[in-house]
Amino acid sequence: ETGVTQSPTHLIKTRGQQVTLRCSSQSGHNTVSWYQQALGQGPQFIFQYYREEENGRGNFPPRFSGLQFPNYSSELNVNALELDDSALYLCASSLDSGITDTQYFGPGTRLTVL
Amino acid sequence: AQSVAQPEDQVNVAEGNPLTVKCTYSVSGNPYLFWYVQYPNRGLQFLLKYITGDNLVKGSYGFEAEFNKSQTSFHLKKPSALVSDSALYFCAVRDRGRGSTLGRLYFGRGTQLTVWP
Numbered sequence: 001e002t003g004v005t006q007s008p009t010h011l012i013k014t015r016g017q018q019v020t021l022r023c024s025s026q027s028g029h030n031t032v033s034w035y036q037q038a039l040g041q042g043p044q045f046i047f048q049y050y051r052e053e054e055n056g057r058g059n060f061p062p063r064f065s066g067l068q069f070p071n072y073s074s075e076l077n078v079n080a081l082e083l084d085d086s087a088l089y090l091c092a093s094s095l096d097s098g099i100t101d102t103q104y105f106g107p108g109t110r111l112t113v114l
Numbered sequence: 115a116q117s118v119a120q121p122e123d124q125v126n127v128a129e130g131n132p133l134t135v136k137c138t139y140s141v142s143g144n145p146y147l148f149w150y151v152q153y154p155n156r157g158l159q160f161l162l163k164y165i166t167g168d169n170l171v172k173g174s175y176g177f178e179a180e181f182n183k184s185q186t187s188f189h190l191k192k193p194s195a196l197v198s199d200s201a202l203y204f205c206a207v208r209d210r211g212r213g214s215t216l217g218r219l220y221f222g223r224g225t226q227l228t229v230w231p
Binding site: 002004006031033035040041042043044045048055056058090092097098099100101102103104105106107108 | 146148150155156157158159160163165204206208217218219220221222223224
């Protein structure tokens with residue numbers, strides 16, 4: 001196990017609702033990245049937080065937003081949920097934001113939008 | 115832009131036989147390459163990475179990967195497969211661009227490995 005935890009494990013929402021997913025990074029890690037993994041696909045990068053600042057963003061609309069807290073845990077917020085938001089959401093922590101730093105993944109949150 | 119391709123959706127191998135899961139990449143500049151494994155209803159587990167140096171990289175659980183710059187490949191290998199190796203394997207490349215994309219991983223679509231007894 002990596003020491004990266006995510007909550008909740010599963011979540012069911014309806015279209016238009018808002019959701020918050022949580023991630024606790026591995027001890028000593030200051031960088032958290034979020035990915036969306038749709039069924040049958042590889043993970044797609046949403047954004048990264050480094051020392052409480054957004055440090056990079058993928059091709060996701062602004063209704064996907066995040067936070068990182070002083071203890072380096074992180075939240076992913078999704079507003080106005082759409083059916084296509086149904087996916088496994090993965091967070092990954094790394095020691096630093098450097099390009100060679102390994103990202104260690106949590107178990108994921110399975111979001112179903114009805 | 116960075117990208118990886120995993121040309122095989124599925125690989126089937128008998129226990130005890132060697133296994134290879136293929137990955138090719140497209141990057142600008144020197145590549146930073148990773149392999150992850152995903153078991154059902156689990157997150158991704160890091161197996162190994164290539165940053166620089168020896169083209170043969172050794173990782174967790176007896177896996178290794180061979181970096182081939184001329185063929186732009188980074189194939190995952192194991193000399194003797196186990197039934198417990200059955201899982202979904204992802205190859206990924208790190209973005210080396212500037213600004214907002216630095217640090218992101220680009221993943222392939224994954225290869226389902228099945229090892230039968």
